[in-house]
Amino acid sequence: MTRRILLVFAALVIIAIGLAFYALQLRRKVARDEQLAAQQQIAIAPPANGPSTPVTLYVASDNNGALTKTEMNAVLPAERSERDRSILRGLLELYLQPQTSHPIGAGADIRDVYVMGDDTAIVDTNSAFADAHPSGVLAEELTVASIVTTLNANDARIAKVKILVNGQERETLAGHADLRRFYLASNVGQATKDVP
Amino acid sequence: MSLFRRTSRRYLVVLAVAAVIATAFVQRHLVVHAQPSEPSQLTVYSPQTTYSVPVLEKNGQPYVGLVELLEPLGTVDARPDGKKYKLRYTPPGGKPREAQFTEGKDKGKLAGNGYKLPGNFILQSGRGYIPLAVVPDVMLRLATLEVEYHPASRRLFAGNPPERFTLELRKDTTSRLFISFPAAVNPSISTEAGHVHFTFRREPVIPAGADSVKFSDPLITGATFSEQAGVAELDVLGTAPLMANFADGGKTIIVAAAPAPPPPVAQAPEPSAQAPSNVPVPAPPPQKPSTPRFLVLIDPAHGGTDVGAAITPSLAEKDIVLALARRVQRELANRGIAASLLRNSDVALSLDQRAVAVNAARPALYVALHAANTGRGVHVFTSLLPAANLSRQDFLPWDTAQSAFIDLSGSVAGSVAAELEARKMPYTTLVAPLRPLNNVAAPAIAIEIAPATDKVEEIASASYEEQVAQSIAAGIAAIRGKLPEVRP
Known part of the structure; x- marks a missing residue:
């Protein structure tokens, strides 16, 4: 019985840690995307020549x-x-x-x-x-x-x-x-x- | 064996703590858009109006904003000055009374006397907050109104006592429960098996007797009254489906057995040969046409989390326009014109919600109020939409409903501008791509107030707002005869 509870807790902890890691990755991805979007906003117009x-x-x-x-x-x-x-x-x-x-x-x-x-x-x-x-x-x-x-x-x-x-x-x-x-x-x- | 158990317990404790920490971490990072909880509120019933004031949890106890509490009752001039907060309240036709508090202190002055709050005064974004517990005392001393406060339900009856209703069970051919009120009521009613449930949001009602009543009746067995979260509820219990009808102009509600459902068509008896075929079917009683009325609907823009423009770091557009809207409403009332506010508290409404609410109210005129620190004086706007020759009785396209009313809207804008001109106030009349103006199926204008001088704070001064409110009300009163009244 005790071992079974231990196994369940261990599984829960692993799942929780996995989710936390996933959440961390999501945050990093959002930050990367925002940085990329900001860089894309500063688009430079092609140089113009002529009259x-x-x-x-x-x-x-x-x-x-x-x-x-x-x-x-x-x-x-x-x-x-x-x-x-x-x-x-x-x-x-x-x-x-x-x-x-x-x-x-x-x-x-x-x-x-x-x-x-x-x-x-x-x-x-x-x-x-x-x-x-x-x-x-x-x-x-x-x-x-x-x-x-x-x-x-x-x-x-x-x-x-x-x-x-x-x-x-x-x-x-x-x-x-x-x-x-x-x-x-x-x-x-x-x-x-x-x-x- | 015992060593194994002790070790297991230690592991269990460690694992449980780790699980809790990990779960908290996940919740903190994964929940991006948590739904805000429903804000609690204080409902104030006064002779002038019924309104709600948001209740905020601060320093472990409930607080309410002083301006939000007093403004619907009279004229409020509040001035934060550093850590000090001064407020002057003037009741209609009465003498002004002042309150003075200091941020982070529990001692202050109220109507000329020293006053101790049960918690520190809070000054946040230029708005002063007092503990909810002292609201009845503040209303008494500052607004000089006798109050009855129900703390559990956060209902405050100011000026007039609560309206007490009575229950009377009459047993004629069938049992009927008569619920009698001193004034007309308009609760929302829901029915389910053996229940009729009334929710009173705006009526200051409480029972004349006990909260819970039992009847020795085979049909209606009891009624239970309760108050919670600023609303009152009455639940009538029965042993069969019940229904409610209004009588005596809304002062009486009669609860009786619901009529039995009609028999299924397949089981309906064939018409009897003896039945006279020429018996006239009684026509339904003619509907009394509703009386046309002239209602101005005032829409203080923004609200809630949508603060609008930040006029100064401590002055938000949403607060300025709400105060202005209440002044316009009073000025219109002084001129005998009925007006109501689309929002009378700090609540958020989307543009579509506003348009739906306006069109459902069928006003004779819609006035949206805005504030900004761009430009000078008062900006009077009508919709940018081109005028269209549409019948106002037809269904109108949602995005261009205002097209059918552009000419009338322009007349109202011109009338308000003339009043501003007469008062020598700086103003501009323009057309604007502004929602929900375009969606409104009624004459509609938007008014944006900006500071008249370089002093931006003056936009919220009582004298400036009063001048603007008087101009708007006088402009509307002058054009009233040209605007059609509308049947509700």
Whole structure:
């Protein structure tokens, strides 16, 4: 009887230790995956050569709740989705400057832009873009509107835009702006006051 | 043999300890998403409203937030200052009274007098917590309300005594139990074999007599009242299936035998040849149409674990908007407009849950409240959806239900903006891609308050919130005539 109890306990202990080891391995795997994902977020755009092209950015301002149209010249990649991505990265760069009128979370970046069916753009942002974005209806709306309007201004065929975070659909940007829907460029134009 | 036994015992003890440690380790690392336990709550019944306050276990005893406790009853201005916490409570039409406590100390001041708490005062994220045990005393001294407290069930009756109901068993042709209340009640009712169970979540009811009553009746044999976790329950026992009916405008519930189920169709007798074929079937009594009413549903955004924007390290959006919602409700009431809150405590609701609750309530107007430290003043939003020429009587698409109401929503936003303008408050009117606004089948606006000046803390000041609340209420009152009333 005593031996039987001993055997059962020993078996239980072995199973428990095995499970603990398995749990430890799972934790390590999750940590590795997260590290890998973070590394993948810092994707580098291919170097662009060639003549500079006029670019239109719609820059948000929290102070007046408006988008300001800003013209500049930049050397852009020839490929359409890479070109759109470079423009949006330039837009986010402005928001990451210390003196910006529309701050967003540090480390925010555009992972990719996918153009589908000629008129639809899927903008894949990194985790920092959403996780560290200031929370608020106005702040989030301005970010979404400036992305959609800027894309449409530089690539007039883009009529619909969807924003993903780390390749995944998310309910809201930072608790407010709806990210489940496709935004119509024609509709978003009315979302903000356009300051020329 | 005895040596073997002693050795075995030692092994057993060692192995048992190892198993416990290993199991604890596995639980610690393997359970990633543990379900949070159901938070306990204190239910407060006051003449103005019934509300629940979360009860938190801190330092080994239950605590409640001072602001959460007092805010539904009047105006609260709470200011944490370092380790000190000052609170001013003003009852409607009354004089303000103050409380002052210090974090980690059990001594403080209450309504001008020294006061000793049975545990240390806790200040966490700018919110002050007091032991639950002193809540009746605090309500009496600060809110000047007579209270009756049932500690086991955490039900607190403030201002008015509990409403006592009576049980009367009448034996006519059949036995019926009359449960009579001083005011109309609306409990949730469940029936099962030989039981009718009533759950009272909002009614301050207790029995006029004993908690448990037995009847010498072949049908209804007894009734048992119990209170637990902030709700009251009444269980009526019977020997046959029972059913409950309301009478006297909801003041009386009559429990009687449930009608026998209809005989199976196959066994139904053939119509008798003698039976007159032209006997008119009695028509059901005409349903009295419900009266249209004008209800504003106010939705303080976020709540629970969803704190919303962190306005300052100690000021969360969820708390600011709840306080603002209560002010708007009071201001609307002052203008004769009925309003209710989608959440009246610190609870989490998903966007879909909010939309479902709004559409089920069929309000004349939905107002979502947000707060942020981005921008200046008040931002008034309507949905970004384009207007659609849809009949409001039809089924509406879930994702674009608001399209049918965009014009009315715009009128409300314009009216509120005009009131903000009249009060010289900075404001912006915009459209926004905001849920659950898009899913609401009623005129709907969202209002986001931001600080009017560089002082971010002013967003939570009583005077600023009062000005915003008055503007919203006045804007709604001005447009009321143009908004259709809705049948509930």
